Each structure stands twice: as structure tokens, then as C-alpha cells.
Amino acid sequence: MTTKIKETATHKPTCNGIVKGRPGKGRVLSLEQRKRCYASHPMTEENTFRYKGRAWCKKCRAASRRxxxxxxxxxxxxxxxxxxxExxxxxxxxxxxxxxxxKPRKAKRATTGAKKAA
Structure with a gap:
């Protein structure tokens, strides 16, 4: 995926016309911005499930869903x-x-005094 990084009128960097932001804030990011996912797995085009602001690789996302x-x-x-x-x-x-x-009551046990008297 090729990205064209330009600047807006307010001098903010954009990625394919979308203003870049921090990861996890719902903005499209280029792969250059995300070298590693949250669990420090390297982010490559093969293991990245979607080019969005979430930096999860396929392995991490699958584990999270499980x-x-x-x-x-x-x-x-x-x-x-x-x-x-209930x-x-x-x-x-x-x-x-x-x-x-x-409910039937339990029979009382003979006391020790009764045994001594016998």
C-alpha cells in the first residue's frame, strides 16, 4: 500500500488526504508510523489486518477475540x-x-450421666 504524505493548509501531515493522529484514535495511519503493534510484534503488510488507527497485528487481534x-x-x-x-x-x-x-428430628444421644448411672 503506497501512501502519499502531504500537508494541509494548517501544516498538519496527512496520509492520503486524512490528517494523521495518534494510534488508537480512529485515524488512518501509514505503516511507517506503526513499526510494531501494542504487543511489540513487528507490523508488516502481511500481518496487519486493517489499515486503521488500531495497531493490532493479526495474531494479537485473534488472541483478543478469543x-x-x-x-x-x-x-x-x-x-x-x-x-x-434457584x-x-x-x-x-x-x-x-x-x-x-x-422434618424428622434426629434422636438425641444418650448423655454421659445416664451411662454412669447404669
């Missing part, structure tokens, strides 16, 4: 587990009300 997918899955799993727990509790309460029996 991380966000894993995070979303974990959140969904936690929500499902909480809902299942459902089990509600079912247990409903069955307890339906049977309407008091």
Missing part, C-alpha cells in the same frame, strides 16, 4: 448455574409444601 469469547462464555455459564440453583430451591420448597410433613 479472550472476549471465553469471558462471555464464563459469564453465561455463571448465570445459568445461578438460575439452576430453580432447584423453588422445586424443593414446592415439594415440601405439597407433602406438608414436618
Amino acid at each position: 479472550r472476549s469469547v471465553v469471558k462471555r462464555l464464563a459469564e453465561a455459564k455463571a448465570l445459568a448455574a445461578a438460575k439452576a440453583k 430453580d432447584r430451591k423453588a422445586l424443593k420448597e414446592a415439594t415440601a409444601k405439597a407433602t406438608d410433613k414436618p
Whole structure:
């Protein structure tokens, strides 16, 4: 990709007619401005996924997307587990009300005093 660097009337450098800015600010940058991505991988034409203001190489972007997918899955799993727990509790309460029996109490253990008397 060839870029033509010129200046605007206000003496700001432009890249193909677009005013250059800092990386990550949504402005088109030339490869000369971005030698390395955020993770210090060298930026080449082959591994750069898009010529925008984001300095991510293909490897970093793929890893970032994987991380966000894993995070979303974990959140969904936690929500499902909480809902299942609530459902089990509600079912247990409903069955307890339906049977309407008091819970059986545990038999009390013999005290040591009773053993000594015997």
C-alpha cells in the first residue's frame, strides 16, 4: 500500500488526504508510523489486518477475540448455574409444601450421666 504524505493548509501531515493522529484514535495511519503493534510484534503488510488507527497485528487481534469469547462464555455459564440453583430451591420448597410433613428430628444421644448411672 503506497501512501502519499502531504500537508494541509494548517501544516498538519496527512496520509492520503486524512490528517494523521495518534494510534488508537480512529485515524488512518501509514505503516511507517506503526513499526510494531501494542504487543511489540513487528507490523508488516502481511500481518496487519486493517489499515486503521488500531495497531493490532493479526495474531494479537485473534488472541483478543478469543479472550472476549471465553469471558462471555464464563459469564453465561455463571448465570445459568445461578438460575439452576434457584430453580432447584423453588422445586424443593414446592415439594415440601405439597407433602406438608414436618422434618424428622434426629434422636438425641444418650448423655454421659445416664451411662454412669447404669
